[in-house]
Amino acid sequence: xxxxxxxxxxxxxxxxxxxxxxxxxxxxxxxxxxxxxxxxxxxxxxxxxxxxxxxxxxxxxxxxxxxxxxxxxxxxxxxxxxxxxxxxxxxxxxxxxxxxxxxxxxxxxxxxxxxxxxxxxxxxxxxxxxxxxxxxxxxxxxxxxxxxxxxxxxxxxxxxxxxxxxxxxxxxxxxxxxxxxxxxxxxxxxxxxxxxxxxxxxxxxxxxxxxxxxxxxxxxxxxxxxxxxxxxxxxxxxxxxxxxxxxxxxxxxxxxxxxxxxxxxxxxxxxxxxxxxxxxxxxxxxxxxxxxxxxxxxxxxxxxxxxxxxxxxxxxxxxxxxxxxxxxxxxxxxxxxxxxxxxxxxxxxxxxxxxxxxxxxxxxxxxxxxxxxxxxxxxxxxxxxxx
Amino acid sequence: xxxxxxxxxxxxxxxxxxxxxxxxxxxxxxxxxxxxxxxxxxxxxxxxxxxxxxxxxxxxxxxxxxxxxxxxxxxxxxxxxxxxxxxxxxxxxxxxxxxxxxxxxxxxxxxxxxxxxxxxxxxxxxxxxxxxxxxxxxxxxxxxxxxxxxxxxxxxxxxxxxxxxxxxxxxxxxxxxxxxxxxxxxxxxxxxxxxxxxxxxxxxxxxxxxxxxxxxxxxxxxxxxxxxxxxxxxxxxxxxxxxxxxxxxxxxxxxxxxxxxxxxxxxxxxxxxxxxxxxxxxxxxxxxxxxxxxxxxxxxxxxxxxxxxxxxxxxxxxxxxxxxxxxxxxxxxxxxxxxxxxxxxxxxxxxxxxxxxxxxxxxxxxxxxxxxxxxxxxxxxxxxxxx
Numbered sequence: 001x002x003x004x005x006x007x008x009x010x011x012x013x014x015x016x017x018x019x020x021x022x023x024x025x026x027x028x029x030x031x032x033x034x035x036x037x038x039x040x041x042x043x044x045x046x047x048x049x050x051x052x053x054x055x056x057x058x059x060x061x062x063x064x065x066x067x068x069x070x071x072x073x074x075x076x077x078x079x080x081x082x083x084x085x086x087x088x089x090x091x092x093x094x095x096x097x098x099x100x101x102x103x104x105x106x107x108x109x110x111x112x113x114x115x116x117x118x119x120x121x122x123x124x125x126x127x128x129x130x131x132x133x134x135x136x137x138x139x140x141x142x143x144x145x146x147x148x149x150x151x152x153x154x155x156x157x158x159x160x161x162x163x164x165x166x167x168x169x170x171x172x173x174x175x176x177x178x179x180x181x182x183x184x185x186x187x188x189x190x191x192x193x194x195x196x197x198x199x200x201x202x203x204x205x206x207x208x209x210x211x212x213x214x215x216x217x218x219x220x221x222x223x224x225x226x227x228x229x230x231x232x233x234x235x236x237x238x239x240x241x242x243x244x245x246x247x248x249x250x251x252x253x254x255x256x257x258x259x260x261x262x263x264x265x266x267x268x269x270x271x272x273x274x275x276x277x278x279x280x281x282x283x284x285x286x287x288x289x290x291x292x293x294x295x296x297x298x299x300x301x302x303x304x305x306x307x308x309x310x311x312x313x314x315x316x317x318x319x320x321x322x323x324x325x326x327x328x329x330x331x332x333x334x335x336x337x338x339x340x341x342x343x344x345x346x347x348x349x350x351x352x353x354x355x356x357x358x359x360x361x362x363x364x365x366x367x368x369x370x371x372x373x374x375x376x377x378x379x380x381x382x383x384x385x386x387x
Numbered sequence: 388x389x390x391x392x393x394x395x396x397x398x399x400x401x402x403x404x405x406x407x408x409x410x411x412x413x414x415x416x417x418x419x420x421x422x423x424x425x426x427x428x429x430x431x432x433x434x435x436x437x438x439x440x441x442x443x444x445x446x447x448x449x450x451x452x453x454x455x456x457x458x459x460x461x462x463x464x465x466x467x468x469x470x471x472x473x474x475x476x477x478x479x480x481x482x483x484x485x486x487x488x489x490x491x492x493x494x495x496x497x498x499x500x501x502x503x504x505x506x507x508x509x510x511x512x513x514x515x516x517x518x519x520x521x522x523x524x525x526x527x528x529x530x531x532x533x534x535x536x537x538x539x540x541x542x543x544x545x546x547x548x549x550x551x552x553x554x555x556x557x558x559x560x561x562x563x564x565x566x567x568x569x570x571x572x573x574x575x576x577x578x579x580x581x582x583x584x585x586x587x588x589x590x591x592x593x594x595x596x597x598x599x600x601x602x603x604x605x606x607x608x609x610x611x612x613x614x615x616x617x618x619x620x621x622x623x624x625x626x627x628x629x630x631x632x633x634x635x636x637x638x639x640x641x642x643x644x645x646x647x648x649x650x651x652x653x654x655x656x657x658x659x660x661x662x663x664x665x666x667x668x669x670x671x672x673x674x675x676x677x678x679x680x681x682x683x684x685x686x687x688x689x690x691x692x693x694x695x696x697x698x699x700x701x702x703x704x705x706x707x708x709x710x711x712x713x714x715x716x717x718x719x720x721x722x723x724x725x726x727x728x729x730x731x732x733x734x735x736x737x738x739x740x741x742x743x744x745x746x747x748x749x750x751x752x753x754x755x756x757x758x759x760x761x762x763x764x765x766x767x768x769x770x771x772x773x774x
Contacts, residue, residue, distance in 0.1 A: 001487050021519060053440040053467075054505065058518040060469045063631040063764035067638070073650065075629040076765070077475050078467040080440075082447045088464050092479060098486035100388050118441065118505065131445040132408060242462040244450040251454070263460065377450035378463070 001098035005224060005236045006384065008037025008106075008217030009346045014181040014210040014334030016114040022056055023068040026110040029213035030069040033106060037217045043102035045069075045076035046092040048085030048109040049338035052078070054124045055116045065108065075102070082128035083287060084242075084373025085109065086214070086341020087380035091242050093218050103223045109342030110213040121209060125337070128374045130248040142206060142288070144249055144375050146198035149290035152256045153200065156305035160200050163289040164191040165311030166324075167204045167331055170286060173318065174328025176358035179343075181210045181334030205289040207329075212336035214343045221387075235352050238366075239268030239383035247377045260379035261298035261370060268368070269300075272383040276300040279383075280364040281351045282322055283344035285372040286329045295370055296324075299381070323361050326351060341371030345382060352386050388485035392611060392623045393771065395424025395493075395604030396733045401568040401597040401721030403501040409443055410455040413497040416600035417456040420493060424604040430489035432456075432463035433479040435472035435496040436725035439465070441511045442503045452495065462489070469515035470674060471629075471760025472496065473601070473728020474767035478629050480605050490610045496729030497600040508596060512724070515761045517635040529593060529675070531636055531762050533585035536677035539643045540587065543692035547587050550676040551578040552698030553711075554591045554718055557673060560705065561715025563745035566730075568597045568721030592676040594716070599723035601730040608774075622739050625753075626655030626770035634764045647766035648685035648757060655755070656687075659770040663687040666770075667751040668738045669709055670731035672759040673716045682757055683711075686768070710748050713738060728758030732769060739773050 010032025012025055020028075026047070034042065045066050052058050062076030075096075081088040086109035093105035113121055122142075126135045129144055139147075153160070167186060174180035186204060194204040221236060243260040246252050252259070269275060276299060284299075286292040293307035301322050302310050315321040327333055327347040330340055348367035350356045356364075365386045372379050397419025399412055407415075413434070421427065432453050439445050449463030462483075468475040473496035480492035500508055509529075513522045516531055526534075540547070554573060561567035573591060581591040608623060630647035633639055639646070656662060663686060671686075673679040680694035688709050689697050702708040714720055714734040717727055735754035737743045743751075752773045759766050 023519070050446055051440065053438065053511075053514055054444070056518065057441070057506075057510075057514050057522075059437055059467055059514040060516075060634055060761045060764050062468055063761060064517065064634040066631050067633045072633065073630055073647070075478070076631050077478070077629075080446055080465040080467065081449055091462070091464070092482070095479070095482040095486045095488050098488065099482045101482050101485065123444075124440075127440055127444050127446040129447075130451065131443065132410070135444075242464075243460055244453050244463050246454045246459065247447055247451040260460070374447045374450060377447050 003221035003236060004094055004097055004218050005221045005234055006216050006218050006349055007224060008033040009349050010036060011179050011214040011343060011346050012212055013179045014212035014336055017211040022052060022058060022110060022112045023064055025112060025211060025213040026065045026108060027069045029215040030106055030108055033215035033217045039217060042071060042104045042106050042217060044074055044096050044105040045071060046089040046105060046107050047078045048089035048341060049078050049111060050080055050082050050085050051111060051113060051124050054118045056112055057117045081378040082373035083337045084341060084371045084378040084380055085338035087371035087382060090216060090345060091240060091380060094237060094240050097218055097220050104219040106215055106217050107342060108215045109339030111336035111338040112211045113209045113336060114211050133248045142201055143198045145288040145290055146201045148249060148255055148375065149200055152290055155256060158308050161192060162308040162312060164188045166286060166289045166292045167191055169317050170325040170329040170331035173326050173359050174332030177327040177333060180328040180332055181208055182332045201288055207287050207331045207335040210334035210336045212334065212339045214339055214346045216342060216345055232353050233386040235349050235384050236387045237382060238272035238385040241267035242380040244378050245376055247374055249375050258294045258298040258376045258379060260376060261295055264379050264381040265299040268381040268383045274366055278366050279322060279368045281326055281348060281361045281367045282324045283347050283369040284324050285370055286325055286331050287335055291372060318359055318361060326359050326361060344369040344371060348384050352384055390608035390623060391481055391484055391605050392608045392621055393603050393605050393736055394611060395420040396736050397423055398566050398601040398730060398733050399599055400566045401599035401723055404598040405501065409439060409445060409497060409499045410451055412499060412598060412600040413452045413495060414456045416602040417493055417495055420602035420604045426604060429458060429491045429493050429604060431461055431483050431492040432458060433476040433492060433494050434465045435476035435728060436465050436498060437467055437469050437472050438498060438500060438511050441505045443499055444504045468765040469760035470724045471728060471758045471765040471767055472725035474758035474769060477603060477732060478627060478767060481624060481627050484605055484607050491606040493602050493604050494729060495602045496726030498723035498725040499598045500596045500723060501598055520635045529588055530585045532675040532677055533588045535636060535642055535762065536587055539677055542643060545695050548579060549695040549699060551575045553673060553676045553679045554578055556704050557712040557716040557718035560713050560746050561719030564714040564720060567715040567719055568595055569719045588675055594674050594718045594722040597721035597723045599721065599726045601726050601733045603729060603732055619740050621774040622736050622771050623774045624769060625659035625772040628654035629767040631765050632763055634761055636762050645681045645685040645763045645766060647763060648682055651766050651768040652686040655768040655770045661753055665753050666709060666755045668713055668735060668748045668754045669711045670734050670756040671711050672757055673712055673718050674722055678759060705746055705748060713746050713748060731756040731758060735771050739771055
């Protein structure tokens, strides 16, 4: 397949954008990515979005957003993989450009969740779980994750406080990210005293939802014009893989192991020719703090059941062995569900270009992003490199 | 790009499947396509679906259906382009295999519409239109098409009865298709007397919705095993193109011209090296009879404003110059919206293999399918050939 580079990034702040519609938010991110790449046209648009049908009562996002962003008449589709929709959009853009059907494409993530024309957001988010075998039992999405966290703590003997560093790190980093939803440092005491959501998950274990859009402009590396570079490092896609598991957690051989994370990460490592210790920055899917632990283990950064140690020992903080959530993660940048996967990738590009500001990771040259749909049902891993 | 062949097809009857869930319907079509291809595994699954979020309250279809169909751990996503979702799934499968990321993939279309856990179906279908500029004015999807039909009749001077042959042909052909929803011939008198839905569109201008699933198994032509052939003709994808237009009809330069059909058909003709007169069978998107007329014109089978003549002169019937809706079309096979595009392609394969039974088109070697999302917002054209 042709080598593919990311030459443009764009994002809106994550928040409550009462005054902006889906098309306006999406258009901002798309146009911003095109400005960043100094391109005025693109061949295709792939849109990661989960909830537009149920909350915004709008489908056909492809045609709508292409037109609004000044890209009328291009090929454009929406893709859904629940909270993994964002990275799914990049998978499609990669295959579109890789196949030669297109020379350039935008992977956009967009979600608008603060208003609903349908059911409440918690009920809508439950669509990421199994509507035949999980939700009818009254399980919300956070409740499913709470069962997983409880089992993990029971199996490996961790206390709830042992997960605090994950959230503390995310909040500390988000302060320096102008696009983040939360700009508020937290302490271990804040974490311990936080309001319970679904035991043992409290408010500071859980990521906040939000409205937001982020975009990546990818091109075949042989199509890069000198002016796209602007003298900054060129970021290429060195590894890209997606994998699925059962939708319902109870169907899995091991409910506290992310098999699809292990497989997709292993494939991405092989494609990129790297090992876990080569990764300079890792944007992982910390929708809940238990997911941080499971993702770190499945990707080979910690032994099974030992990920909380990486937090307690400081390895995940900027300057540590494996800095994670460097621009706030889902926990503090915010989690506009279908857009999140693209935010993660935009942030890895910021780090690899040296554009991450105060929380720039020194000499970051290889970055990884992992996006999760459902409670581990769809997992997509990307590895980016400075060329 | 690698040459791609369709080596497996599967479909369920279109109807009211009260006793079957989404996963069961989808599984039947997927497994049937795998049996047809004599394959036991496949690398990826792309699912065309429009309404699972709003009606069935289930997203994450990729992981769910892959698991149910015995394909756990493969890459699997859902794609939406409203009623064009089915052919969009094939576009993604083509790019996935064409890029070399996969050697084989299934394009599945699935829709379950007879039950709803959300709003009524007419309200859900309005999500294919513009939720900011069309639906707030009380326009249902059929009402938008009615405005287009009325304008077309006014501009070109056709009477409502002049559209009758389109529906008569579809109903006559569906009688011989065991998977069709309606098995009932209609006369011109039936058409004239039919109950009005949104003037001038009456019940016999409009396609019935339904539950249904259809699947295509595609492979890189260099990956075909001799046993996949079973001595039957090999069907390859000779042309494949998608295009978008504005979502709202009022935004278009000409509301009675399908620009995205013209462009995607032109590109597909060029790729396949054929002209309209070379097409032996054309499965078009007759969601409403006006769409039949507009599709025939945009694809070059009739002069602007003259398509009803093809019906009145018999050219669209089996044995005519350009047989359409040979297995019933949306009008009589039925229109399970996100699945329809795959049904059309399955039917073209049936014709090209010589497996269309009573309504086999003699010596069919080149077939075309055109799938439309929204009122012409996303249009996808495929040309298939017997190799």
